[in-house]
Amino acid sequence: MEFTKGHGTGNDFVILPDPDGALDLTPGLVAGICDRRRGVGGDGVLRVVRAAKHPEGVVLADTAEWFMDYWNSDGSFAEMCGNGARVFVRYLLASGLATPTAGTLPVATRAGLVRARLEGDAIAVEMRRPRLYDASSAVLGGLTLPGTAVDVGNPHLVCALPAGVDLADLDLTRAPGFDPRLFPQGVNVEFTTPGDPVDGTDGHLLMRVYERGSAETLSCGTGACAVAAVALRDAARDTGTITVDVPGGRLTVTVTDDSCWLSGPAVLVATGTLTLP
């Protein structure tokens, strides 16, 4: 079958067009496709299926034509993927499955409807406003790092690094420890440190992430939204725009009274034919 490879700030995906939902995608197949040595390689798979043809999309089929069926590279599902949604929209536009509009383009996801708009070369998606709901901690290399649990449709734990701990020195080759009672389905863990002021935004953070189901990635869009929401809370603000630099590039997050916009590059790099077993 045909595939396209794309990425958003280095968070990379294998895009599988399956408009009628005919493909029998399994965890093993997804893990094989995402294998960086034996497969195409990617942090996840984006299956492009008509909302009306997917059991989890059909409730939104009156509003959105397309459902983003997102899978992590280990073959697990996630409710939401912010960079994935931006790359998904880039694919819809490039393949002619959707036409550019002056307004917004709705996309159905497991976490509900998101809306996308073009911003020059970037694609922005509007997701739910992150919900900060508890204090917790991550354990990494013998350090216990206090953090904040955040729901962005998927679960996050945002940990600001204490003075003396360098973001670049973190060993993210292994999963950080977390409280499984608070995160029974697992969690994406973000580590942050302040960056220099950036003109036109209310704050600047540097972030690395260990993603549930995909290990360390170069970027995580929902993670950027989570860290922006925590930064705004720490600045005693409800809304604002935060620049988030990840190893793969720069994302801009704007938290409004009732939603959250994630903006950044979304690029398609290759197309090919996948030989399915």
Ligand SMILES: N[C@@H](CCC[C@H](N)C(=O)O)C(=O)O
């Ligand atoms: N990289 C994504 C998040 C993908 C899902 C995540 N690994 C999870 O399991 O929740 C993003 O850009 O948001």
